Structure formats: structure tokens, C-alpha cells
Amino acid sequence: MKPKRIGIIGGTGRMGQWLKRFFEGASYQVLISGRKTELSSKELASLCDVVVISVPIKDTVNVIKEVGPYVRPDALMMDITSIKKGPVEAMLAYSRSEVIGTHPLFGPKTPSIKGQTVVICPARTKIWLPWLKELLLSHKARVTISTPEKHDEMMSIVQGLSYFFILAIGLAVKESPFNLSEFLDHGTPFFRIILRKIHFIQQNPEMFATIQFNSYDKISRSLEILDGLKKIVEDHNYQKFYQILQRLDEIPLSEE
Numbered sequence: 271m272k273p274k275r276i277g278i279i280g281g282t283g284r285m286g287q288w289l290k291r292f293f294e295g296a297s298y299q300v301l302i303s304g305r306k307t308e309l310s311s312k313e314l315a316s317l318c319d320v321v322v323i324s325v326p327i328k329d330t331v332n333v334i335k336e337v338g339p340y341v342r343p344d345a346l347m348m349d350i351t352s353i354k355k356g357p358v359e360a361m362l363a364y365s366r367s368e369v370i371g372t373h374p375l376f377g378p379k380t381p382s383i384k385g386q387t388v389v390i391c392p393a394r395t396k397i398w399l400p401w402l403k404e405l406l407l408s409h410k411a412r413v414t415i416s417t418p419e420k421h422d423e424m425m426s427i428v429q430g431l432s433y434f435f436i437l438a439i440g441l442a443v444k445e446s447p448f449n450l451s452e453f454l455d456h457g458t459p460f461f462r463i464i465l466r467k468i469h470f471i472q473q474n475p476e477m478f479a480t481i482q483f484n485s486y487d488k489i490s491r492s493l494e495i496l497d498g499l500k501k502i503v504e505d506h507n508y509q510k511f512y513q514i515l516q517r518l519d520e521i522p523l524s525e526e
């Protein structure tokens with residue numbers, strides 16, 4: 271089964287434009303809507319075989335509530351929201367269509383999907399899952415099948431916690447008596463990556479705030495871990511510190 275027409279709600283936005291280029295590149299006809307487009311999101315929903323929700327996280331559930339009843343029962347409703355539980359539950363509740371939650375683990379500046387990972391959470395689907403998987407795999411994407419709960423738990427570390435520490439580094443840079451160009455003059459390659467990521471979270475405040483607030487449990491646990499580490503450093507307990515480093519040996523090296 272292949273869709274005749276794919277609709278992107280939020281198609282005027284950053285990821286929406288990325289998706290439009292991707293689907294058009296795969297020879298699909300694409301319609302887009304935003305709040306100011308002539309075509310309304312409800313009209314788009316009723317016209318398309320696949321309806322993709324790509325709006326800011328804070329608006330996602332409301333948009334799904336609004337357009338869900340207009341998505342045809344034989345169509346597929348999917349979202350690309352960075353958190354999965356709430357949007358997938360809303361798509362199941364407010365539509366009669368097939369439902370698949372997805373999360374592309376890359377941003378709108380990524381030139382090609384080749385080698386990039388897309389998490390898929392099949393929720394109510396028969397005919398559309400094989401189409402979606404085949405589309406992604408044929409473009410050499412990596413597909414990870416997950417549940418909304420597992421995805422959100424993983425993301426609270428993968429995105430929530432890692433950006434929490436990047437934010438803390440950004441604040442430490444800001445608090446220091448040195449300016450940014452002095453930091454660049456002293457910057458390692460790794461530190462330059464961190465500075466770029468600080469810039470990235472600055473550009474996406476709504477998305478990162480929501481991801482942080484969804485990661486509260488992991489952030490709170492990691493602060494307890496940090497307290498333990500702080501104590502070890504305060505006590506100059508090298509032996510304990512080495513033991514902790516040795517435990518990290520269990521983390522396998524990534525293939526990249």
C-alpha cells in the first residue's frame with residue numbers, strides 16, 4: 271500500500287519543511303498546513319492518506335484533538351514529536367485511523383536521512399507499518415521499533431539529561447570572567463561541539479524546556495549521583511573514583 275497524498279500539519283515549520291522535501295524526493299504528492307495557510311489542517315486531514323503532525327510539542331495534543339476526527343479510518347495518522355506517550359495516546363483517542371508515533375533522532379539541518387535513526391512506535395496499524403518501514407529502510411535510515419513508554423524513558427537520558435548538562439556548562443561559561451572568544455581560543459574539539467549544542471538549545475527554547483520537564487525523574491536522580499561524585503572528589507578518594515570509572519567499562523563502544 272502506498273499513499274497517494276501525504277499531508278504535513280506544521281509543514282511550514284523546520285521539521286515540516288524537511289519532511290516535505292523528503293516525501294517529495296520519494297515522489298509523493300505533499301500538502302502542508304500551518305495556522306496561516308489557505309488550506310486548513312482539518313481540510314488537509316480529510317484529503318490525505320497519511321497525515322503527519324509536526325507542530326510544537328506544547329500544541330501537539332490540541333492539534334491532534336482538533337484534526338483527529340477528520341483523518342479517514344483507512345488513513346494513517348503519525349506524529350514526529352520528541353516525546354511519544356501523550357501524542358500517541360491522543361492519536362488513538364481522537365482518531366479512528368491507523369496510528370504510528372515516530373521520532374526522527376535528527377534535526378532539520380540534517381541533509382539526508384541516510385544513516386540516521388527514526389524511532390517508530392506502532393500503536394494501531396495493519397497496512398501502513400510495512401509502507402513506512404520500507405520507505406525509511408529504502409533510504410538507508412535506521413529504524414528502531416519501540417513503545418511510547420520506552421522511548422520517553424530512553425529520551426529522558428539521551429536528550430533530557432545530556433542537554434541538562436550542556437545547559438549547566440553554558441551557564442558556567444556565562445558565569446566565568448572570560449568571554450566566548452577566549453573560550454574558543456582554548457577550546458578542544460569536544461568543547462566546540464558543546465558550544466554548538468548550547469547554541470542549538472538557545473534556538474529551540476520550547477522544545478528543550480518540554481524535554482527537560484519530561485525528564486524530571488532522571489535529572490533528579492543524576493543530581494543525587496553528582497552529589498555522590500562531589501563527595502568522592504572532596505575526599506580525594508582516588509580508589510573509589512577509579513572503581514567508578516571501571517564500572518563504565520561495561521558500556522560498549524559505539525560502532526561510529
Ligand SMILES: NC(=O)c1ccc[n+]([C@@H]2O[C@H](COP(=O)([O-])OP(=O)(O)OC[C@H]3O[C@@H](n4cnc5c(N)ncnc54)[C@H](OP(=O)(O)O)[C@@H]3O)[C@@H](O)[C@H]2O)c1
Nearest residue numbers: 280281282283284285304305324325326327351352376377
Ligand atoms: N527541531 C528539531 O530538531 C526536531 C527534531 C525531531 C523532532 N522534532 C519535533 O518536530 C516537531 C516540530 O518541531 P519544529 O522544530 O519543526 O517546530 P517549528 O519549526 O516551530 O514548526 C512548527 C510548525 O507548526 C505550525 N503550528 C504551530 N501551531 C500550530 C497549530 N496550532 N496548528 C497547526 N500548525 C501549527 C507552525 O506553523 P505556523 O507558525 O505557520 O502556524 C510550524 O509550521 C516538534 O514536535 C518537535 O518535537 C523536532
